[in-house]
Amino acid sequence: MKRRTFLKWGTAAPLLLSGATAAESTTVTPQNTLVVLDGLDSRTSPPRTAIVLDTFARNGLPITCLLDPSQSQLGPNSALSRTLTQRAEKTPGLVQVVPWVKQLGSMTPYFQARAAYEARRALEAILWGNDAPQSLHMAVSQTIACDMQPIAMAPSGLRASGIRNVLMRPDVSTQVRPEAWDNGVVRIIGGQRVQLQLPPTAYSLPKTQSVERVYYLSAHDLSNLPLARLQAAATAFAQQVLLPDEGPWVSAILASDIQFRDAYDYQRYVGVHFTLRSDATDKEREALMRFRQELALEGLSSSFGDKTSAESAFQYWANLKESHPLDEPLAPLGALGQGPSSSAHPSTPKSYGIAIELSQKREGGLGADNTLRIPSVRVQNVRTVSDTLQTSMGAADSVLSIPAEMLRSKAHQRMLKDALQAVKNDGLSQVVSLSDYVGRLVPTDSYTTHFRRTEAYYPYISQRPQIPNVTEREGLMNDAKVAWSYFEKWTNPKTGLCPATANFSKTNPRLHEAVTMWDVGSHIFALLAAVDLKLISDQHFRHAIEKILPNIAGRRSQGRLLPQGWIATNKFKWGNRNFDGCDAGRLLAALYSLDTHPLSKGLATSTVASWDLKNVVDDGIVHSVEEGTLVSTFRSHCAHYAAWAFRIWGIEAKSPYEVLGGKSASDGQMSLLEVCGHIGPMGAEPLLMEALEFGMSPEAAYLADVLFAAQLEEYDETGRLICVSEGPINSRPWFLYQGLQFDAPGRLWAIDTVGGLEEHRTKAFREEHLAISSKAAYLWSACKDHAWSAKLLSFVRERAQTPYGFASSINEQTGTPSSTYSDINTNAVILQSIAARLRETCESW
Structure with missing residues (x-):
């Protein structure tokens, strides 16, 4: 499944994307020129840096110095810091030090704001401790630098931290391109790389151009000249910049003066x-x-x-x-x-x-x-x-x-x-x-909107469900009987397996006789719920499990014995050679619950032990096997759930969600939203399954709050019941992943498909097929104590019941279910959710 792509420029827009600034059309001839010194770090020679800075100052050439604020080796008492601070204080109009954050151009608005705030504070701590002069502080606070990026994000998060000027540093000489953004930030991209050298005729500086001239010197290159010749080389460079042989005269400025010295309409x-x-x-x-x-x-x-x-x-x-x-x-x-x-x-x-x-x-x-x-x-x-x-x-x-x-x-x-x-x-x-x-x-980009919505709703969505009263318990038990009827009707008596979907219309009845390991895992969970709810006897349960287990023994391919991608429900041990890492996660979770249940303790151990699961985990990432090739699961929302399932069987696995560590709560949550935005739309499954099966991880708990808050806000503002998850439909492309798209503005209820065809990504297709997921309604009922959850459950209960289980979903536009169409996962998850609710074991978060 490939993620849908959205344009994420944030709220700012560029006014000048290339070419000349507004000054080009006037009669003003001075060329605004910036000289920038980068490469300042713990390896830099303070004496050589001092010679260059002093020489430029004597010649009246302003220079902007870029310093990485993550240089932990530096501090106010380091030789380089003293070299910079002494000159910045002595000649504040000629020497300036600003922070350089390498990847700033690729950050989203929230992390731009955070990086700028932290970089400025860290830089001042390096240079002055807590005693930065006010005039220097204001100059530093308005300017920041970063590296050029092939595709840069809009600088829409920077003004929150007082940043008005951005230098995008090139690795090699690149044509200068100024950008003025409608949020008041100016970004100067590119510049010419120059090395100090003698004789000065070796320089090839542009005589005239319609935009700013920007020259980058590297502090590392200062060691290429003998110390005795460094001052002469710096003098020659300064004079050639300030007094070119031909062309207009030069107005050399500090980076903080960019907007004050050109037609950028600073406000x-x-x-x-x-x-x-x-x-x-x-x-x-x-x-x-x-x-x-x-x-x-x-x-x-x-x-x-x-x-x-x-x-x-x-x-x-x-x-x-x-x-x-x-x-x-x-x-x-x-x-x-x-x-x-x-x-x-x-x-x-x-x-x-x-x-x-x-x-x-x-x-x-x-x-x-x-x-x-x-x-x-x-x-x-x-x-x-x-x-x-x-x-x-x-x-x-x-x-x-x-x-x-x-x-x-x-x-x-x-x-x-x-x-x-x-x-x-x-x-x-x-x-x-x-x-x-x-x-x-x-x-105010897409991610921060989801973040703020969740914060606003959090106090009102954080309660776990109360113990059901007698009437509620009776209603849930009736629902469980309806869901169990799917398995009673369609389970193959010879193989013990149940088809993935069933269309039981009189005119065109048909069964989908192939099931994935996800489906088999759901079947096992359904049996566990049924026996706990006393819908079947202990003997029936044990007999059913003993039929299923031989069918999932697996198949050996490329030297690996693994459960198969799919197997037939009407044949013994018949299926393909592929392996799905996400589906295996569902199966492993079910087998663990089976192995720890009093009626089947230890029954699945030998089956799991026989599989070569460690051979599909590479660098901690669970992989699928498609036609013999390993394919990462990290671009799917099931990867986190699968990682937990592998871990409970002693196989260490990573999750793309686990980005909270070492960060503040807000930074971690925003990082998690961005990870999910890159994966695709998020629905209730398998997100809420953790609460029923493992106990809720911090990552899944937060994402569940984000999704629940968005669905609740939709209802509050529009009256629409939205309850998204994955599930089958009875027309092409047969299976949809429906969810909230985090990298889109507002509340976009998106749809993705296995094939990822453009025809399935249109607004018309989305509106036609957006549905209320029956299983997701029961998952929310099991895990969130809220009036909206109860309303949603009643809606599904009234409309989705069929003679053989619950319909997979209810079309959001028409309010009608696929009345003759049901599936194994819908009914299994409903059974699982009801059992958890009645056992009072669903984890709160």
């Missing part, structure tokens, strides 16, 4: 937020509201909220899903509950948002706790708002935090209004409310 956001004392009177609150309405009439947006208990920072919850009403305060964070990612939740359900912190600290960005830290300026005097803003933040985005008690007099209100109008009209600033400020900067 910043200035948030206006009023803070109220917790003991403010109604009269004071009313006065603030009147003043804010006056500001709004003059085009000056604002927000307000009560002061929080924190002395150094104000913390709030910012709603990102809907516009914030003028008269509604931002909720203080301290009044909100804590969720699975240690970030706050709104006090009302279903409110997308993010925790924010207004701090006078200069750093801003998305922290590991999923809190957006926003640089703020505390206004102490309404007369000096503009000066205070410029002194504290320069031209960077920031928020004005204004105590409401400063507005007691009409004179102060007038002065503040005039000051805010001056900021608005300075040609640089857009005055916005704090909630709007957050909405414009925070990453």
Whole structure:
């Protein structure tokens, strides 16, 4: 199964993708030129670096230095750090150090924001510890560098961390291509690779071009020249850059000055937020509201909220899903509950948002706790708002935090209004409310939407089912009898195997007489549930199992004895030579439950031991065997489930889901969403089977919450019952994988097929075949205590029952089931879910 592909540019869009900037069409002739020094690491020679930097400074040539913030060997007291910091402090307009994050260009918006935040903090720790000068901090905070990528993601997550300029460093000389993005970020891609050398005539620098000139020097190359000649080589290079023999004169700049020295229309956001004392009177609150309405009439947006208990920072919850009403305060964070990612939740359900912190600290960005830290300026005097803003933040985005008690007099209100109008009209600033400020900067791609939805719903979906009352128990037992009727009717009395699907219409009855090992595993689980529910006797159960086991002895191929890809249900030990790693996972899970059940203890041990399962696990990854070739299972959502099944039999296996370790809760969950987005649409199966069979892993537990929250939100907003999983249909392509697509915006209920044909990926096909899965409804009922689960179960119970088991699904558009079509997995999973519910053993998470 191949994943569907979606365009994931994020929310930003490029305005200038190639060629000239807007400056090309004017009469301005200076060529903006950047000189960049990379390769700075623990192997760099500090004396040689110092010679080059000092020489460039004497000649008036600005240079931007790229430093990898993961250089753990460096620190404020290292020779290289002292070399850089001394010169950056002495000549801040000529020497600048910015972080270099190699893979930034391939990151999604959330991880762009996280990487930029952490890189800037790590770089400042390397260079200055906790004592970075404010002017240097602001320069560093707006610029970052990375390597060029064949296909780069849009830089739509960077402005949340204050980044406005991105250098994409080439390995070899590449034509410069500037990009101006509509989120205010400029990205300069490419540049010319240069080595310092003598004589200077050896340089081949372009004389003129319509875009910025960017020259990259490597600190590693500085050792190629004798120390005594390094200064002369650096002087020659600087002079040739600054005073070319022909062409326009050069305007050499630091990377942080890119947008200020060209026609990129640089603008910043200035948030206006009023803070109220917790003991403010109604009269004071009313006065603030009147003043804010006056500001709004003059085009000056604002927000307000009560002061929080924190002395150094104000913390709030910012709603990102809907516009914030003028008269509604931002909720203080301290009044909100804590969720699975240690970030706050709104006090009302279903409110997308993010925790924010207004701090006078200069750093801003998305922290590991999923809190957006926003640089703020505390206004102490309404007369000096503009000066205070410029002194504290320069031209960077920031928020004005204004105590409401400063507005007691009409004179102060007038002065503040005039000051805010001056900021608005300075040609640089857009005055916005704090909630709007957050909405414009925070990453809003597909993955973060799923993440935030889950956070918003989490407090309301986390309860495990209660013990069924007498009426509910009776209803579940009746459902179990219906599901068991499929096996009673269609199991072959000679082989003990049950067909995969059955169409029992009078006009065209037919059975699909081949079953996969997944189907056989489901049959075994159905028998275990049936005997536990007293639908069959102990003797019947034992006799049925003893018939099935010889049929799955397996077949030897390429020197490996493995269970077969499929076997016939009407013949003894007859099937193909292939092997399916995912299907084997289902079979192994069933055989383990069989082996540990009191009525069949140890019955499957010899069968499993006979298989050469370790021979299909390569580098920890479970593989299938197709026509003798090993094929990885990692591009399927069954890989995690299969890995657990292999492990319970003592065979170590990896899972693509296991990316939570060593990260914050938010970072781990976002990583998991991205992994799943690359695999394809996710449904309830086999996700929820862990809860019934192994106990829920942290990865599956989180993904189950994501899927459940999306289905519940769909119902809340549209009234549609969506319950997606995999299952058969009675027309081509015969089997569908239905699920939530994580790398698509909103809630896309996608469909995938084994063949992955384009005709099965169209919107029309999706709308025609989207269905409510009968087995998934019972899985959710077993694992989630929610009114929606009960409603879904009732819907399926009323519409999907047939004379021989439950119909596989109910068409979402028509509301009708395939009334004469049922399958082994649907009825087995329903039996399994009912048995778990009545045993009260379904794991909560």
